[in-house]
Amino acid sequence: MKQFIDFIPLILFFIVYKMDPRAVEFAQQSFVLGGIFSATAMLIASSVVVYGGIYLVQRRLEKGQWLTLLACLLFGGMTLAFHSETFLKWKAPVVNWLFALGFIGSHFIGDKPLIQRMMGHAMHLPQAIWVRLNLAWIAFFLFCGSANLFVAFTFQEWWVDFKVFGSLGMTLLFIIGQGIYLSRHLHDIPEQPQQ
Template structure:
């Protein structure tokens, strides 16, 4: 359910773009509304919202709001890159802040890895987020808006699925087996 909520603003953007005859501003408004609703729903259901979800929604509201205010879609084109690069910076900073790389804090209950492998895995996530942000910018400024919107939903989702599957295969041998 959580992953569906995470993608709701992207899907709302995509659907609004397609239904509005490729209007970036209608799509931006839909994504802003969806982002706020996801944060509100999560808060209502769980009593808390993850910092990264708040950051992503905040960037959507700010960059999307500037897009609508100035009637210039450049700002919303930067949003996926800003989010991905923010994630890369957080993962990078976790190497030195908090005692463990962020990926180890997230997966440490399921996996036993030597410190060097945790750092390597953390750097893989840093590289993935940096690449994803750069790819979004490249598509945004070298192709038409329809291609970027399609890439934003299908391309970014596909890249994420491939990365997670590759990571899963690499990590499978380290998953803790339940005691029987």
Template sequence: MKQIIDFIPLIIFFALYKMQDIYVATGALIAATAVQIVVTYFLYKKVEKMQLITFAMVTVFGGMTIFLQDENFIKWKVTIVYAIFAIGLAVSHAIGRSAIKGMLGKEISLPDPVWTKINTAWVAFFSFCAGLNIYVAYEMPLDVWVNFKVFGLLIVTLLFTVLTGIYIYKKMDKSEQPEQELDQKLNKDEQDHTS
């Protein structure tokens, strides 16, 4: 449900861009993102920092796009958001408080070197997307950039998330195996004592 709510502002942006223009679509994106945050808070009683950062960037760069009638500002928003995420993950790791481990560490137990690799991979991914957005924004027509922003980045992010999940699953099995062997040994010892 949450993923659907997160995707609605992009669909609205895409539809209004196709029906009207980039400026109408950008105004709708700002409004839809604001509504998204309200709905998310109403349903889940919290809003993630990433959503708030995205909303702030959409509002600032979208507002500049509309006010100055310059589509370049909304194009830059994507790169700046991805750069903020990359820097945030890098800094959180550098100070010893990995954001990814903080988000997932309560549910998933992994060795610290695995968390480091996951964190580094996401820093590289966000950095790559930030650079790729600049390339598409300035080397391709506006229609191509809109399609890339709405669908291309979404597909690439979903794919990278799945790959991260597979990597975690493989590492989780290995890291939890000693615990499972210990549990089996303890259970066997208990059975030996009770028989």
């Protein structure tokens, strides 16, 4: 459910982007709804609402959520300020590569790979499996960033579709693959005797 909530701003962005541009009145102001710039404004606004809501409920945001929100504000804000979609096209690659950098850094900083810090409370695995899993996440984020960049600047008419459905599909396939991989390595943990 948590991963779905993170996709809400992206889905709203996609819906507004696909609309035929039309003028709408709101608070005695006229706005154009539809196209890249109103979709970018929707992305920024919905990200602030979604992550603001999460913060109000949980009293915190995860580091990845902070990174996503800040990247949205930075790249989306620059897209609107300079009236150029090029800035927004760089958001997904940069965010993915920063996530990869975080997973890489965890091999050198701290005593556990990042994926173990995130999932270690839920399962017990041998250290070698945690390292392989962390390396898989690094490869996944590097690939996603590169794929987003390639599509954004090579197939410009498809980049928004790829950003929404391609990213979602790649994430879903990777998580299913991770689940299959983990299922081979999970062992029943003997229950502790009750005292």
